[in-house]
Amino acid sequence: MYPVEKREESTTKRPFRTPRSRLIFLVAIFGASLWHIGPPSRGFVPWIDNLSSPHPLGRSVQENAHLQWTPCPDNSTFYCSFFAVPLDYATPSSEDKTVIAMRMYPATVSGSERLGSIFTNPGGPGGSGHSGLLRTGPLLSNIFEGKFDIVSWDPRGVNMTTPRISCHPTNFHRELYALSHDSGDLDFNGADIATLNKSLLTTSARAKLLTEMCRDAVGDTLLRSVTTVNVARDLEEMRKAVGGGGLHYWGFSYGTTLGATYVAMFPEHSDKVVLDGVVYAPEQYTSLVDHGLSAGKSTNGVFDGFVSNCVSAGPERCALMKGTDTTAAELSARIWGLASRLAITPLPVPRPTAGMPTILHRGHLLGALFSALYRPASWAALAEAIARTEDGEGAALAELSGAGGAHWAEHARNITDAERAEEAGWGPGREMGASEGGMAVSCGDAPPFDVDGDLAVWTGAWLGWRDQLAALNPLGGPNWFSSVVRCRHWGSVLPSPPRYEGSWELGGDSRKPKNPVVFVSNSYDPITPIASGRRMVETFGKENARLLHNNGYGHCSTNHPSVCVAKALKAYMINGTLFEEGTVCEPDEGIMFPPKDSEGGMHAVGYSDEDRELAHTLRLLADAGIGIVPPGLGRTGFLSSHSAVPRIMLHPLLIAHV
Numbered sequence: 259m260y261p262v263e264k265r266e267e268s269t270t271k272r273p274f275r276t277p278r279s280r281l282i283f284l285v286a287i288f289g290a291s292l293w294h295i296g297p298p299s300r301g302f303v304p305w306i307d308n309l310s311s312p313h314p315l316g317r318s319v320q321e322n323a324h325l326q327w328t329p330c331p332d333n334s335t336f337y338c339s340f341f342a343v344p345l346d347y348a349t350p351s352s353e354d355k356t357v358i359a360m361r362m363y364p365a366t367v368s369g370s371e372r373l374g375s376i377f378t379n380p381g382g383p384g385g386s387g388h389s390g391l392l393r394t395g396p397l398l399s400n401i402f403e404g405k406f407d408i409v410s411w412d413p414r415g416v417n418m419t420t421p422r423i424s425c426h427p428t429n430f431h432r433e434l435y436a437l438s439h440d441s442g443d444l445d446f447n448g449a450d451i452a453t454l455n456k457s458l459l460t461t462s463a464r465a466k467l468l469t470e471m472c473r474d475a476v477g478d479t480l481l482r483s484v485t486t487v488n489v490a491r492d493l494e495e496m497r498k499a500v501g502g503g504g505l506h507y508w509g510f511s512y513g514t515t516l517g518a519t520y521v522a523m524f525p526e527h528s529d530k531v532v533l534d535g536v537v538y539a540p541e542q543y544t545s546l547v548d549h550g551l552s553a554g555k556s557t558n559g560v561f562d563g564f565v566s567n568c569v570s571a572g573p574e575r576c577a578l579m580k581g582t583d584t585t586a587a588e589l590s591a592r593i594w595g596l597a598s599r600l601a602i603t604p605l606p607v608p609r610p611t612a613g614m615p616t617i618l619h620r621g622h623l624l625g626a627l628f629s630a631l632y633r634p635a636s637w638a639a640l641a642e643a644i645a646r647t648e649d650g651e652g653a654a655l656a657e658l659s660g661a662g663g664a665h666w667a668e669h670a671r672n673i674t675d676a677e678r679a680e681e682a683g684w685g686p687g688r689e690m691g692a693s694e695g696g697m698a699v700s701c702g703d704a705p706p707f708d709v710d711g712d713l714a715v716w717t718g719a720w721l722g723w724r725d726q727l728a729a730l731n732p733l734g735g736p737n738w739f740s741s742v743v744r745c746r747h748w749g750s751v752l753p754s755p756p757r758y759e760g761s762w763e764l765g766g767d768s769r770k771p772k773n774p775v776v777f778v779s780n781s782y783d784p785i786t787p788i789a790s791g792r793r794m795v796e797t798f799g800k801e802n803a804r805l806l807h808n809n810g811y812g813h814c815s816t817n818h819p820s821v822c823v824a825k826a827l828k829a830y831m832i833n834g835t836l837f838e839e840g841t842v843c844e845p846d847e848g849i850m851f852p853p854k855d856s857e858g859g860m861h862a863v864g865y866s867d868e869d870r871e872l873a874h875t876l877r878l879l880a881d882a883g884i885g886i887v888p889p890g891l892g893r894t895g896f897l898s899s900h901s902a903v904p905r906i907m908l909h910p911l912l913i914a915h916v
């Protein structure tokens with residue numbers, strides 16, 4: 259049915275073992291490491307060398323044997339460390355290292371009450387754990403009564419971890435490159451075959467271009483090194499270095515692929531693992547198309563939720579309601595009608611709030627809609643932007659969709675990554691190549707495509723995939739398809755990246771996690787449907803996994819917070835107590851279309867003081883946005899190929915412009 263996705267021999271090897279660590283608070287010291295570590299060699303960690311010292315990055319590359327936490331330069335409430343691992347686990351003794359930037363928010367209880375460390379990954383792929391933890395560390399810590407150190411890291415290729423993947427010389431170049439596609443008005447939303455074919459051929463050519471640019475910029479060795487199987491090995495090395503026994507982990511979105519891969523590879527070291535916003539992980543490694551079909555199963559349900567909740571919120575709270583008698587069906591038809599009109603007559607935006615003056619077309623509306631489905635808390639703003647667009651005023655939608663390039667003034671400064679790092683030091687506003695790092699993970703995890711073959715044959719087959727994805731999921735499917743196209747030429751990265759191809763079955767004596775893995779799914783999630791959570795439980799087996807069902811909308815439980823979910827996770831992490839099978843939690847009130855006068859829409863009526871405090875923490879966590887790019891990082895790193903998916907770190911593919 260599909261053109262053959264070439265399968266190759268895996269280069270996967272079992273990971274290396276280092277001696278167990280013993281932990282001293284903040285300074286973990288353990289036995290000799292297996293591989294030679296030194297400061298990263300010149301040229302290998304390009305911009306570290308060029309920073310004037312003393313600089314935090316200059317000093318702190320540590321031997322694995324001495325994971326040393328020091329107060330982070332940007333905020334001394336957190337501790338930071340650098341940790342070297344082999345760039346290629348097949349040749350661990352090589353001098354080529356990846357130096358992982360780690361960050362930790364320490365437990366707030368006394369040493370005797372401290373229970374260990376919880377690792378967290380914010381999603382992506384390509385998401386920065388550094389940046390995520392800076393925003394969410396104290397909140398995650400609160401949920402678990404301050405009893406754990408909360409630890410995160412920039413995965414291979416990303417942000418402060420070196421060598422980093424960045425395929426454009428400056429952000430300015432990256433932004434121009436994105437705009438040049440954005441203004442092309444090509445997308446995969448329509449049904450006209452000639453236009454779709456033209457979009458496919460152009461997008462494929464751009465994919466080839468970007469793949470070559472990346473190979474020229476950082477080389478195949480680095481590009482192939484960042485796949486999830488290696489990130490899971492890194493996590494295992496970090497777990498050992500941090501000490502304290504088996505893995506405690508809370509992963510979101512793509513972080514569930516990583517977590518599930520970790521559990522499959524190292525079940526015996528898996529202790530308390532929470533996977534929230536669940537990807538059906540095996541498909542990440544077998545087929546981008548099947549993966550997309552699975553991922554889009556409940557996107558329509560979230561859209562319906564947006565529309566029906568707007569109707570019940572009424573004109574006071576939802577700007578799309580022009581009278582009280584509008585029905586959900588009418589509202590839905592109006593939104594799709596607006597999309598059709600924009601496809602024919604794009605809307606000029608002469609006075610944008612963020613980017614360049616630009617025109618809005620259908621792709622921008624659909625992209626803004628799709629990304630807003632991740633966060634019920636953003637629905638009121640989305641409704642407002644759509645209502646204004648109906649009235650011919652597109653600035654709000656341009657900002658939501660990233661049309662015209664958000665934060666242009668910052669990106670337009672033509673400075674290199676190294677200069678930017680030197681100027682800014684640590685702290686907000688640094689973003690370097692995140693989308694390309696994520697692309698290298700997604701494309702490298704999947705089997706390479708066969709790019710030979712007759713034009714009519716391959717275009718026909720690929721457009722067949724588009725049709726399948728779009729038929730199932732008109733909002734997200736076309737977008738996903740463009741991400742598949744983005745990977746079309748990744749097979750030229752050689753040798754083929756290592757991929758997890760081992761078993762997903764658990765349960766034999768040596769393949770048993772210490773505690774069942776907890777999967778958390780919302781009733782309607784635009785990119786990680788609850789069906790994937792159920793399949794993962796089936797795959798790992800009921801004795802090794804359990805599903806916690808949050809009866810809400812959006813991506814990951816944190817975007818539709820629930821005190822019930824948080825209490826279940828807290829009991830699991832702190833006491834090892836597992837919730838009943840079949841537990842369904844209700845989310846807290848006040849996230850969707852809150853009344854205008856309510857401060858953040860918090861309703862915790864009937865909650866105990868303790869629960870009210872927890873609800874407050876969860877609300878702040880939703881605002882901080884797990885898996886969401888912080889404001890100010892907007893579009894550049896996280897734009898889908900037909901534009902319009904800013905701000906959100908889309909799991910798992912939809913993060914780069916081709």
Ligand SMILES: *[C@@H]1O[C@H](CO)[C@@H](O)[C@H](O)[C@H]1NC(C)=O
Nearest residue numbers: 304305306307308674676677
């Ligand atoms: C670092 O500095 C050297 C010498 O000034 C220069 O040749 C090199 O291109 C710089 N590297 C980066 C990544 O800026």
Ligand SMILES: *[C@@H]1O[C@H](CO)[C@@H](O)[C@H](O)[C@H]1NC(C)=O
Nearest residue numbers: 332333334335336392393396
């Ligand atoms: C450092 O982080 C803590 C915890 O998030 C926060 O309360 C504090 O305001 C931050 N300090 C600075 C200087 O940003």
Ligand SMILES: *[C@@H]1O[C@H](CO)[C@@H](O)[C@H](O)[C@H]1NC(C)=O
Nearest residue numbers: 427428430431671672673674
């Ligand atoms: C921007 O930077 C690039 C590469 O560093 C350089 O080639 C180009 O001339 C610069 N452009 C401007 C307008 O300064």
Ligand SMILES: *[C@@H]1O[C@H](CO)[C@@H](O)[C@H](O)[C@H]1NC(C)=O
Nearest residue numbers: 386388389417685686688689
């Ligand atoms: C990279 O890390 C720094 C330091 O923690 C953070 O401020 C910045 O936001 C991160 N960049 C991205 C793109 O996440």
Ligand SMILES: *[C@@H]1O[C@H](CO)[C@@H](O)[C@H](O)[C@H]1NC(C)=O
Nearest residue numbers: 451455713714715717718721
């Ligand atoms: C796409 O366009 C190319 C070039 O005109 C053509 O050869 C090919 O048959 C078309 N494919 C489809 C599926 O229409």
Ligand SMILES: *[C@@H]1O[C@H](CO)[C@@H](O)[C@H](O)[C@H]1NC(C)=O
Nearest residue numbers: 825827828829830832833835
């Ligand atoms: C853990 O168990 C203890 C003792 O049964 C209990 O007092 C405490 O409330 C439990 N904590 C959580 C978070 O469930």
